[in-house]
Amino acid sequence: MAYENITFNTSGNITTITINRPSKLNALNKATINELHDAFKKADEDATTKVIILTGSGEKAFVAGADISEFADFSVAQGGKLAAEGQAKLFDFVAHLSTPVLAAINGFALGGGLELAMAAHIRIASDNAKMGLPEVSLGVIPGYGGTQRLPQLVGKGRAFEMIMTAGMIDANQALQYGLVNHVTTLEELLPLAENLASKILKNSPVAIEAAITAVNAGFEDGENGYEAEITQFGKCFGTADFQEGTQAFLQKRKANFPGK
Numbered sequence: 521m522a523y524e525n526i527t528f529n530t531s532g533n534i535t536t537i538t539i540n541r542p543s544k545l546n547a548l549n550k551a552t553i554n555e556l557h558d559a560f561k562k563a564d565e566d567a568t569t570k571v572i573i574l575t576g577s578g579e580k581a582f583v584a585g586a587d588i589s590e591f592a593d594f595s596v597a598q599g600g601k602l603a604a605e606g607q608a609k610l611f612d613f614v615a616h617l618s619t620p621v622l623a624a625i626n627g628f629a630l631g632g633g634l635e636l637a638m639a640a641h642i643r644i645a646s647d648n649a650k651m652g653l654p655e656v657s658l659g660v661i662p663g664y665g666g667t668q669r670l671p672q673l674v675g676k677g678r679a680f681e682m683i684m685t686a687g688m689i690d691a692n693q694a695l696q697y698g699l700v701n702h703v704t705t706l707e708e709l710l711p712l713a714e715n716l717a718s719k720i721l722k723n724s725p726v727a728i729e730a731a732i733t734a735v736n737a738g739f740e741d742g743e744n745g746y747e748a749e750i751t752q753f754g755k756c757f758g759t760a761d762f763q764e765g766t767q768a769f770l771q772k773r774k775a776n777f778p779g780k
Contacts, residue, residue, distance in 0.1 A: 525552040527577070528559050533570040534717045535563040536710075538577050545584030546576040548632045557609045564619045567779070570725050571717040572617070574640060575624040576633075579706055582625045582649070583633025588658070603663035606632075611664045614639040616736060618729040620720055624713040625649045626706060630688070635664040638673060641732065643699065644713060645691040646706040651699065652688035672739055673699050724761035724777045 527538045537559050539546040563569045576582040591602055614621055614636070623640035629651045637643050637651075645651075653662045653670065661667060662683065671679040674697040682689065691703045704712050720728065730752035738745025756762050760780040768775035 521555065521558045523555050523559065525549075526555050526559055528562070530563070530566065530569055533568060533721055534573060534714065535566070535569040535571075536573045536575065537563070538575050539583055540577040542578040542580075544587065545581040545628060546578075546633070547584050547587045548636070549587035549590055553606060553610050557613060560610075560614055560617060560621075564617050569619060570779075571720050572619050572621045573624055573710070573713045573717060574621060574636070575710065575713070576626055579627060579648070581628040581633070582623070583630070583636055584628040585631035585633055585654070586664075599660075599663075606664050611635055611639045615641075615665075615669075616732070618732065619725075620728055620732065622713050622716060624709050625651070625691075625700065626709055631655055631662065631666075632664050635662060635666045635669070638669040638699075639665060642701055642716065644702040644704065644709065644716070645694060645700045646709045647691050647703055648706055649691040649694070649700075649703075650688045651691075651694050652686065653683050654686040654688075656683060657686040670699075673697075724759075724765055724775075725779045726759045726761040726777075727756055727765075730756055 525539065525541050527540050529536050537556065539552065541547060541552065560572065563572050591599065594602065620642070621640040622642045622644070623637040625637055625643060625645040627646065627648055627650070629637050629649060631654060634651050634653055653666050655662050667683065670682065678697055689697070691700065694700045695703050702712060734745065734749040734752045737743040737748030761777045764777055765775045
């Protein structure tokens, strides 16, 4: 698939996906969502990719929201379909990806942009970042998982305040809320993302995939997170990574995980 709205680069087991619509502040439209789905799928299926970094082009925005012009005249049925298809194709898809996804939030992350960042497994932000879910100011609510993931990350009361006021918070407030893990300068944002990725790369990709499955299970209706943890823990014992990791520990050497 030829990309018009994103860039895709793999180097040293890290794939960087950059949303590249600077004239639209990297707003999400249907074409961009389709391209992102394809890029994440491609990276996840690539055995050489162990970590995915997601960011936006330029210095102003990660993703400044959805492209409102695409759905301003939608009917009830079309609106529901828009949310369902978007969640399945991109937001839930990213959240359940077996490869860890790190969102490097540069500038505005609003509406669908913040929802996309929240779908990632780890979030870091530049000190000029602004985050919010302004949908109620348009007469609608977040439709790409925002009403669910934001309370999980910051708590119910803070989520209600952010959603109901349609306001933005800055990077330091997001750090205080637990919405992001780290805040740094814009210049150091990608180096920090790469540094975190390098730490992840030292560990078993099979165990990391199992951890993603177990953690996600604790936030899903009908799933028992503890049971999922037990299952995934047990499965690890049958992997080559477990054999390598334990033998390396006992032999006091650095593990060289085969990823199997």
